[in-house]
Structures are given as structure tokens and as C-alpha cells.
Amino acid sequence: MNAxxxxxxxxxxxxxxxxxxxxxxxxxxxxGYTYSSDREVRSIAGYVYAGSIDGTEDPAIGxxxxxxxxxxxxxxxxxxxxxxxxxxxxxxxxxxxxxxFGDVEGPGALSEPKGVYVKADGTVYAADTKNxxxxxxxxxxxxxxxxxxxxxxxxxxxxxxxxxxxxLDKRDYMYVVSEGNTQGLLQIDPTGQFRGFYGANHVGFSWxxxxxxxxxxxxxxxxxSAIVPAEFSNLELDAEGFMYTTTLGEEVNQLKRLSPVGVxxxxxxxxxxxxxxYTVGPFAMASFIGVTVSPEGIISALDLQTSKVFxxxxxxxxxxxFGGTGEQNGLFVTPSDLKQDANGNLxxxxxxxxxxxxxRTTPFADLVHEASTLYVDGRYSEAEALWQEVLRVNGNYxxxxxxxxxxxxxxxxxxxxxDYFELAGARADYSVAFKEYRKEYVREHFAVFAIGAILLxxxxxxxxxxxxxxxxxxxxxxxxQSGVQASGQTDGEASSQGSGQAGAQGPGAGKELTR
Amino acid sequence: MSTFAMMGRILAKPFDFFEEIQEPGMxxxxxxxxxxALAYLVRMxxxxxxxxxxxxxxxxxxxxxxxxxxxxxxxxTWCVAHWAVSAILDGxxxxxxxxxxxxxxxxxxxxxxxxxxxxxxxxxxxxxGTVQILTLAIYAWVAWLVLLKxxxxxxxxxxxxxxxxxxxxxxxxxVWFAGILLFGLANQFISFVxxxxxxLRLRA
Numbered sequence: 001m002n003a004x005x006x007x008x009x010x011x012x013x014x015x016x017x018x019x020x021x022x023x024x025x026x027x028x029x030x031x032g033y034t035y036s037s038d039r040e041v042r043s044i045a046g047y048v049y050a051g052s053i054d055g056t057e058d059p060a061i062g063x064x065x066x067x068x069x070x071x072x073x074x075x076x077x078x079x080x081x082x083x084x085x086x087x088x089x090x091x092x093x094x095x096x097x098x099x100x101f102g103d104v105e106g107p108g109a110l111s112e113p114k115g116v117y118v119k120a121d122g123t124v125y126a127a128d129t130k131n132x133x134x135x136x137x138x139x140x141x142x143x144x145x146x147x148x149x150x151x152x153x154x155x156x157x158x159x160x161x162x163x164x165x166x167x168l169d170k171r172d173y174m175y176v177v178s179e180g181n182t183q184g185l186l187q188i189d190p191t192g193q194f195r196g197f198y199g200a201n202h203v204g205f206s207w208x209x210x211x212x213x214x215x216x217x218x219x220x221x222x223x224x225s226a227i228v229p230a231e232f233s234n235l236e237l238d239a240e241g242f243m244y245t246t247t248l249g250e251e252v253n254q255l256k257r258l259s260p261v262g263v264x265x266x267x268x269x270x271x272x273x274x275x276x277x278y279t280v281g282p283f284a285m286a287s288f289i290g291v292t293v294s295p296e297g298i299i300s301a302l303d304l305q306t307s308k309v310f311x312x313x314x315x316x317x318x319x320x321x322f323g324g325t326g327e328q329n330g331l332f333v334t335p336s337d338l339k340q341d342a343n344g345n346l347x348x349x350x351x352x353x354x355x356x357x358x359x360r361t362t363p364f365a366d367l368v369h370e371a372s373t374l375y376v377d378g379r380y381s382e383a384e385a386l387w388q389e390v391l392r393v394n395g396n397y398x399x400x401x402x403x404x405x406x407x408x409x410x411x412x413x414x415x416x417x418x419d420y421f422e423l424a425g426a427r428a429d430y431s432v433a434f435k436e437y438r439k440e441y442v443r444e445h446f447a448v449f450a451i452g453a454i455l456l457x458x459x460x461x462x463x464x465x466x467x468x469x470x471x472x473x474x475x476x477x478x479x480x481q482s483g484v485q486a487s488g489q490t491d492g493e494a495s496s497q498g499s500g501q502a503g504a505q506g507p508g509a510g511k512e513l514t515r
Numbered sequence: 516m517s518t519f520a521m522m523g524r525i526l527a528k529p530f531d532f533f534e535e536i537q538e539p540g541m542x543x544x545x546x547x548x549x550x551x552a553l554a555y556l557v558r559m560x561x562x563x564x565x566x567x568x569x570x571x572x573x574x575x576x577x578x579x580x581x582x583x584x585x586x587x588x589x590x591x592t593w594c595v596a597h598w599a600v601s602a603i604l605d606g607x608x609x610x611x612x613x614x615x616x617x618x619x620x621x622x623x624x625x626x627x628x629x630x631x632x633x634x635x636x637x638x639x640x641x642x643x644g645t646v647q648i649l650t651l652a653i654y655a656w657v658a659w660l661v662l663l664k665x666x667x668x669x670x671x672x673x674x675x676x677x678x679x680x681x682x683x684x685x686x687x688x689x690v691w692f693a694g695i696l697l698f699g700l701a702n703q704f705i706s707f708v709x710x711x712x713x714x715l716r717l718r719a
């Protein structure tokens with residue numbers, strides 16, 4: 001291939017990569033973007049709208065009414081929390097109606113449920129929010145038992161219990177989000193006993209609060225709004241027992257991955273803002289209300305403020321964002337939850353529109369997911385080719401530069417790594433690569449550096465003192481000479497000799513001659 | 516004496532320098548402006564030529580005009596405010612001397628920041644302590660020269676020099692406040708006049 005045809009091929013590739021998303025933008029009502037050095041830049045959309053479930057496609061289901069949440073069981077069954085109809089609908093893999101949970105009356109009747117969890121054997125745990133209990137149904141749809149408000153001195157008698165989301169761990173302990181509760185997730189054992197709060201958020205230190213505490217009287221302090229920790233809004237448990245949570249009312253670290261002992265392992269030692277950067281302003285911070293995690297650890301979270309879904313890799317690096325507020329397919333009216341199915345499709349529950357929207361990945365997203373999965377496992381060199389492909393399709397994708405830089409660093413190609421880190425604006429990584437490169441450079445040019453150091457030493461040890469001595473001697477001579485001349489002159493003239501320059505002697509002598 | 520010779524003088528013998536500039540005919544305001552221009556050039560150089568790991572800003576975030584304003588405005592208001600304060604409080608310095616001395620106090624910055632900037636190109640972030648200490652030393656040197664200037668030019672003792680410096684800083688803030696106030700008022704006035712003109716044009 002000669003240069004011209006290469007150029008042409010590149011142009012066609014560019015054209016295709018540019019045209020494909022634009023030609024699709026008639027159907028995608030949002031644009032893909034990513035962040036480069038904290039600035040928003042265009043990117044290729046990672047997810048596109050691929051249909052909806054609203055219950056009207058099958059008369060057996062019946063129209064959904066204010067759906068709140070959904071759950072994918074391990075066998076591919078889909079459970080929809082149809083809150084307005086006080087039921088949980090079970091659909092099979094082909095989205096055909098199987099049965100619904102929630103009796104018309106009696107102890108099995110649900111009242112505006114908001115969450116559901118289904119065990120591997122098909123047992124359904126419904127967060128029966130308005131009734132303030134967890135209702136348990138067997139796989140056939142019959143009400144088995146319920147778990148009412150737990151009693152414990154830790155909880156207190158004034159505690160208002162409205163369970164909205166729950167998961168079960170391997171021991172069948174329930175982890176329950178109770179709306180408005182700021183103490184953490186409620187841990188309830190299989191017998192219905194309260195076992196303590198889990199993973200509570202903390203109130204950080206604040207100078208202004210300390211100041212107020214010092215200044216304000218007790219009566220004034222009582223009038224101030226109470227400072228309470230932020231409340232959890234949603235949760236999901238992965239196969240390894242890590243709990244992913246979303247937190248309301250915080251600007252940073254709204255997404256957390258809690259270890260079994262309740263330590264956040266996603267944002268270790270950092271304060272990272274999730275959601276949109278800078279676009280929404282300080283008074284409209286992101287409020288995440290849904291979270292789902294793929295088996296590879298890719299985290300997708302739903303933000304109610306912007307009605308957008310944000311996706312992050314296992315380390316919390318931003319990958320994709322889609323959605324928004326609006327009426328078109330692909331935007332949401334009032335989203336309430338999201339879940340990922342086994343094929344990697346995302347399902348977003350749109351409560352305001354009484355339906356569930358499905359989103360499939362674009363080939364670009366598949367590529368990024370594959371590359372990112374290798375990358376977060378530390379298999380940088382395997383991921384490198386994939387990231388190169390990502391860059392070929394989309395040169396704006398900053399993540400790829402960092403990943404390739406790390407691959408090159410690992411392959412000891414420090415100079416190349418520096419270039420990639422510079423493109424990504426990753427100064428800390430750049431500095432580490434630079435240090436290695438410097439070491440290598442000095443080693444390669446050791447002779448030059450060694451001779452240079454010896455020469456410098458010689459120059460400083462013997463050359464510099466000699467030079468200084470020579471200058472001092474010359475200056476002294478010049479002053480003596482000018483002093484001799486000045487003695488024969490008037491006082492006014494003598495002051496001009498203060499310059500102390502040896503060269504001043506010549507013109508001075510000339511002047512005297514002209515007089 | 517040439518600007519270059521004077522730069523050598525203030526670096527090597529700052530006490531003599533400030534004594535000498537009180538002699539008649541030593542102060543040339545053009546030289547002071549050269550030094551400020553040099554300091555500005557060095558400032559731009561430190562922003563652009565620093566090693567990548569040490570660049571605190573992206574290239575698009577650097578504005579040559581903004582940097583100029585950030586250097587010249589504080590420097591000029593310092594000269595004016597300091598002259599005003601010291602003239603009231605028995606300072607002996609003349610305005611020309613203050614301008615000259617304030618400009619030449621920037622010489623350590625203009626001279627030494629270049630090697631430090633070049634140093635950032637061969638140091639990694641682990642070694643940032645060196646750069647920080649050197650930079651701090653340069654700023655301390657500049658501050659020391661400013662102190663000497665105030666003390667020697669006006670023939671103050673140390674305590675009074677420090678007192679005058681803090682008063683001058685307050686004076687600078689007042690000048691800025693007045694400037695911003697004037698700017699706001701002028702803005703309001705201009706928009707008032709243009710609004711009247713618009714009104715007249717639309718109604719007549």
C-alpha cells in the first residue's frame with residue numbers, strides 16, 4: 001500500500017467511524033461523551049435503546065403502573081415490581097407472562113412494594129414498603145411468611161420502617177434499605193431478628209461546623225438542622241460478597257463497594273465525584289438511586305437528577321453515560337431503578353412512563369468492556385491491542401491512553417509510556433515512567449555523564465578559584481590605576497570612577513588628553 | 516550603570532544597591548520596566564517550559580494577558596500604595612526610587628526561576644521537595660529584598676519597615692477596592708446612558 005491509498009483507507013475508516021454514530025443519532029437522543037483532563041469531550045455512545053416492556057404487549061401481563069424496580073434471577077427470569085398494581089410480575093426469558101406475586105387481600109397482599117429479591121430456588125422476597133415489612137412468597141406464588149419491623153434497642157421505638165430495597169447474602173441474611181434511615185443497611189437474619197446496621201455512611205469533619213459549635217449557644221444549635229449521615233438509596237450484592245451501594249445527598253463517593261465488614265473498597269482514600277462533572281452546578285448534585293454490577297465488575301448507576309445512567313469500570317473509572325430527561329425513546333421521564341441481564345443489556349425502570357426500557361451495547365462498548373476487564377485485572381499487555389483498537393475508533397477516549405501507557409511501562413518501553421501518559425494528562429503516571437526513563441538514559445550514556453562529572457569537579461575545584469583570583473587581582477589593579485589618575489582631577493570627576501571597571505581606564509585617559 | 520550591572524549589584528550586594536540608588540542620577544525608570552518585563556517573560560517560561568509532571572495547568576488554561584495582569588497590577592499598586600503610605604509616615608524614599616527598587620526586588624525571581632524550571636524537566640514528582648524548597652527560597656529572597664528596600668530607602672528601623680509593609684498591603688487592597696468600585700459604577704453609568712439612548716431611539 002502506498003501512502004496515498006493508506007491515507008484514503010484511513011479517511012474511509014475515519015468517515016465510517018464518524019458517520020456511524022451521526023447516522024444513528026436520529027434514533028439516539030443523547031450523545032456519547034467522556035472526560036479528558038476533566039473536560040467533557042465527544043465520544044461514541046456505549047448503549048442504544050432497544051425496546052421497552054410496558055405490559056401491553058401481552059394481555060396476560062397487563063399494563064404496568066408505576067413500576068419501581070426489577071430483578072433478574074439466575075435462570076433468566078425477570079421480576080418486575082409493579083408498584084401501582086401492588087404486585088410483582090414474573091416474566092420468562094422470552095418476556096412471556098409466568099405469574100404474579102401479591103394477593104388481592106389477606107396477609108399476602110402487597111401495598112406499593114418498591115423492591116424485590118429472588119433466591120436461586122425461586123423464593124421471592126418483596127420489600128412491601130407501605131406495609132412496612134418484607135413479604136416472602138414461594139416459587140409458585142403462594143404467600144409463605146413475612147418479616148415485620150425488627151425489634152431492637154439499637155433501632156429505637158421511633159424508627160420509621162419503610163423497606164424499599166433488599167438483597168440476601170449466602171447466609172440468607174437480609175440487607176434492607178429503609179427509606180430515610182441514615183444509620184446504614186439493616187441486617188436481618190433468617191428468623192427475623194435484627195443483627196445490626198451495616199456499612200453506615202459517616203459525617204466528615206467540617207471546619208464551619210466546628211466554628212458554629214464553638215460560637216453558637218445551645219439554644220441556637222438546637223434550631224440548626226441536624227447533621228446526619230447520608231442515607232443509602234439502593235444496593236446490589238456481587239458473587240464475591242461485596243455490596244455495591246448508592247448514597248443520596250453527597251457530592252463525592254456516592255457509589256461504594258462495601259466489603260463484608262463494611263469498608264468501602266471502591267474509593268480507598270479518595271473523594272471521587274460520580275455522575276456529571278461541572279455540568280449541573282453546585283446546587284444540583286447527582287442523586288444516584290440505582291446500581292447494578294456485571295460479573296466482570298463493571299458498575300452502572302442511575303442518577304435521578306439528570307436521568308442518566310453512568311457506567312464505571314471496577315476501579316471507578318468513567319466509561320459511558322447515556323439517557324437524559326425527555327419523552328423520546330432512550331430518555332426517561334422519572335427513572336427509578338436499573339439492572340443488567342446476563343447478556344450485558346441494561347434495563348432501566350421508568351416509573352414516570354410506566355415502562356421498562358432496554359438498552360443494548362454498541363460494538364464500541366463491547367470493545368471497551370473487554371479491554372477494561374483485562375486492564376483492571378492488571379493484564380495490561382493483553383489489553384493493549386484492544387485499547388489501540390479503541391483509539392482507532394475514538395481518539396478522544398482518555399482511558400485508552402492511560403491503559404496503553406501502563407502496558408508500555410510494564411514492557412519497559414518507558415519513553416513511549418511517557419508519550420501516552422502525556423496524552424492522557426496523567427502526571428503521576430508520567431512521572432513514574434519518566435523516572436525509569438531517566439535511569440535508563442543515564443545508564444546508556446554513562447561515559448558522557450561520568451566524564452562530564454569529572455570535568456565539572458575539576459573546573460569547580462581548580463578552575464573557579466583561579467578565575468576568581470584573576471578577576472580580583474585585575475579589579476584591584478584597575479582601582480589602583482584609576483585612583484592614581486583621579487588624584488590629579490577635580491572631586492566631581494572622581495565620582496564617575498566608581499564603576500570599578502577596568503575598561504573605564506581608556507576613555508578616562510582620553511578625556512584627560514583632550515583637556 | 517547598565518541594567519545588567521545593576522542586576523548583578525542587587526544580587527551580590529543588596530545593601531549597597533539600595534544605598535547607591537539614592538544617589539542622584541542613578542534611577543532610570545526604563546530599567547525598572549525592563550526588569551518587570553523580564554519577570555513576566557520568566558513567569559511565562561516557567562508555565563510553558565516546566566517538565567510535564569510539574570505543569571500545574573493545561574496549556575489552554577494559560578492566558579498571557581491574565582499573567583501580565585497578575586504581575587503588573589499588584590506590582591504597580593504596591594508602588595503607588597507603598598509610596599503613599601511611606602510619604603505620610605516620614606519615609607525618605609522618592610517615588611522613582613520606590614519604583615526602581617520594587618522592580619529590582621524581582622531580579623532573583625527573574626534570574627533563578629529559569630534554572631529551577633529547567634530542573635523540573637529532569638526531576639520526577641518524587642523529588643518535588645527540591646523544587647519546592649528552591650522556589651520557596653527564591654520567593655523568600657524576593658521578600659527579603661522588598662524588606663531591605665523599605666528599610667534602607669526610607670531609613671526606617673526593622674519594626675517600622677514591617678509596619679509600613681503591612682500598611683502598604685492594606686493600601687493595595689483599598690486601591691483595588693476603589694478600582695473595582697469605579698469599574699462597577701462606570702459600567703452602571705455607561706449602561707444607563709446607553710439605555711436612555713435606546714429608549715429615546717425606540718420612542719421618538
